[in-house]
Amino acid sequence: xxxxxxxxxxxxxxxxxxxxxxxxxxxxxxxxxxxxxxxxxxxxxxxxxxxxxxxxxxxxxxxxxxxxxxxxxxxxxxxxxxxxxxxxxxxxxxxxxxxxxxxxxxxxxxxxxxxxxxxxxxxxxxxxxxxxxxxxxxxxxxxxxxxxxxxxxxxxxxxxxxxxxxxxxxxxxxxxxxxxxxxxxxxxxxxxxxxxxxxxxxxxxxxxxxxxxxxxxxxxxxxxxxxxxxxxxxxxxxxxxxxxxxxxxxxxxxxxxxxxxxxxxxxxxxxxxxxxxxxxxxxxxxxxxxxxxxxxxxxxxxxxxx
Numbered sequence: 001x002x003x004x005x006x007x008x009x010x011x012x013x014x015x016x017x018x019x020x021x022x023x024x025x026x027x028x029x030x031x032x033x034x035x036x037x038x039x040x041x042x043x044x045x046x047x048x049x050x051x052x053x054x055x056x057x058x059x060x061x062x063x064x065x066x067x068x069x070x071x072x073x074x075x076x077x078x079x080x081x082x083x084x085x086x087x088x089x090x091x092x093x094x095x096x097x098x099x100x101x102x103x104x105x106x107x108x109x110x111x112x113x114x115x116x117x118x119x120x121x122x123x124x125x126x127x128x129x130x131x132x133x134x135x136x137x138x139x140x141x142x143x144x145x146x147x148x149x150x151x152x153x154x155x156x157x158x159x160x161x162x163x164x165x166x167x168x169x170x171x172x173x174x175x176x177x178x179x180x181x182x183x184x185x186x187x188x189x190x191x192x193x194x195x196x197x198x199x200x201x202x203x204x205x206x207x208x209x210x211x212x213x214x215x216x217x218x219x220x221x222x223x224x225x226x227x228x229x230x231x232x233x234x235x236x237x238x239x240x241x242x243x244x245x246x247x248x249x250x251x252x253x254x255x256x257x258x259x260x261x262x263x264x265x266x267x268x269x270x271x272x273x274x275x276x277x278x279x280x281x282x283x284x285x286x287x288x289x290x291x292x293x294x295x296x297x298x299x300x301x302x303x304x305x306x
Contacts, residue, residue, distance in 0.1 A: 001082045004050075004090040007109045013050065013088060016118030018042035019110065021052040022126060023165075026071030027080040029185045030123060030156040030163045035084060037153050038121035047118055051086050053077065054094040060215075061094055069217040071165055071172070071184075075271065076191035076216070103129025107142045117148045124152035158182045175220045177276060189229075189275045190216045192256065194267045206296050208240075208257040209267055211274065218256065225278040225303040228260055230267060235260040238296070238303045239274060242283035259296070261304065278306055 004010065010017060020038035024031045035051055042049035055074045059067040072080060074091070081089055092098065106129055111117050120139060128134040136152045143150040156163045163183045171179040172188055180188045192211035221242035228235050237260035243253070258274065280299055286292040 001086055002088050007113050010113040011115060013048050015115040016045060016047040017114040018047050018049045018119045019052050020121045022123060023057060024053050024077060025057060025165045026168055026184060027077060028163050028168055028183050032185060033156050034121055034123055034153045037151060041119055050088040050090055051081055052090045055091050056094060058094050061096060061099060068169055070215050071168055071217055073216055100130050103134025103138060111146045119149040119151060121151040124154050169217050172217045172219050187275050189273050191271060191273045194270050194272055206259045208259050211256040211258060211272060213256060219276060221283045223280040223299050224276045225280060225306050227275045227277055228258055229273040235263050237261050238299050
């Protein structure tokens, strides 16, 4: 997949161009509908489909104090979009300056740098530009002026509920991973980077990988049977999500720790994608480190047979 970083790079691609535009946090079924619709129209017309998204999430810039946790940080989103078979991805840096771009100016840039621009495909409620002044109606008006088509893809529903990043985020936070999976069209996973920890798990006989997630939404605290993808390999293991009340001192930090079975190599700095297979038990404080180690042994035994 070719990754572009500026609108001017659209000029490198053979036209006509078909752009699927959105934040695409989660790359859920609704997002997939926008992307697949654009790709289908491009194929029918012999054009080039391009997915256009933004980094960071606009809410992180516009209202950082109220910004939601992400379903997919940019690294994760790129991987998921690549898995859809997308050949060209344009990632636009979203900052205060970009946020101040008038919707007409944004579209003008797309038109000017595409040779030619044939279609823009978005979700039917998509808004864009300074003050979120741009919407589907304005986009269609601009399309009539600059001779490109506009497609607003209707919402996708699952069990009568509209699929949205907000609904999925809420389901994950509530521990309803079945609902999240249904709306995502895939199992919910977290992508993170392994960072150095205090090596407490190693001292207990169960070495762990501490995962630094990229602002992604966690399910409820507790111990889970988990599966981790590391490069092209899958490892079963146990994940502990929480504050480690038995061993933590000072200001506790919410951590995601993984004990992966049959893994002996050093993986510091590597990216790991974690899938939560089954909830085992809530996080709890034990009377001693030995009692904690004994419980971890029981968790590992359970996870190996489930």
